[in-house]
Amino acid sequence: MHTIALQLVPVLAAEKSKVPFYIAGGLLVAWALTLSLGIGLRKPDFPSSLGGQRAVMGVSVVLVLAAAGTAVITSSVPAKGSTTATQTQALPAVPVVSAPVAAGSSSSSSAPSEPAATTGTPAPASSPAAGKAGSSLALAADPAGALAYNTKQLSAKAGTVTITMTNMSPLEHDVAVAEGTKVLGATPIFKGGTMKLTLKLKPGKYVFYCTVPGHRQAGMEGTLNVS
Numbered sequence: 001m002h003t004i005a006l007q008l009v010p011v012l013a014a015e016k017s018k019v020p021f022y023i024a025g026g027l028l029v030a031w032a033l034t035l036s037l038g039i040g041l042r043k044p045d046f047p048s049s050l051g052g053q054r055a056v057m058g059v060s061v062v063l064v065l066a067a068a069g070t071a072v073i074t075s076s077v078p079a080k081g082s083t084t085a086t087q088t089q090a091l092p093a094v095p096v097v098s099a100p101v102a103a104g105s106s107s108s109s110s111a112p113s114e115p116a117a118t119t120g121t122p123a124p125a126s127s128p129a130a131g132k133a134g135s136s137l138a139l140a141a142d143p144a145g146a147l148a149y150n151t152k153q154l155s156a157k158a159g160t161v162t163i164t165m166t167n168m169s170p171l172e173h174d175v176a177v178a179e180g181t182k183v184l185g186a187t188p189i190f191k192g193g194t195m196k197l198t199l200k201l202k203p204g205k206y207v208f209y210c211t212v213p214g215h216r217q218a219g220m221e222g223t224l225n226v227s
Contacts, residue, residue, distance in 0.1 A: 025067045027067075030173050134157075137163045137224075138163075138164050140167070154224045156226050157226070159201070161198070162197070166193050174195070176213055179204065189211070201226045202226065205223060208223075209222070
């Protein structure tokens, strides 16, 4: 039995399950019951010889070592479907999302280019934005008393137009602005100072003149060009 037990150790240890431990433990229990109940009760002096004592001790030691060895070996074996299965399990593929690229285009051409800096173009002279600053015009009556202005042509930008009229003549004068037959505005009739006339004008051709009877017919008129 000593030889059988020694042969069972490598065989049982080679098994990758808990069955070897159960077999070795069962043999140890059966051996203990046999010695205590089967032989010990019937033969109180067993083992009666020194050789028998050594044989009983040897078998007992072998069975204890076999049970302990299989317990250690089987306890280190991983359970089925745990660690090994986890290590060999393939990880789920992570989808890679990429931006669609038009056929025939390269990666460099598909990248959006930064907008180039541009310089603002000034508004045309005829636009309302240009006329916001306003135009200031100067006009004067002949100081010697002649029925005439100092100019017959005035030019301004569209928008707010201010005409400052000076009258140092001994006669009374004024200035009016008309578009065709429609009078848009006029200063009071005065002498010995200045008066201002402010209008909002669109691009076009206007006429300025003195409204005192007979003065326009005598030559106190001119053209106002608004652009």
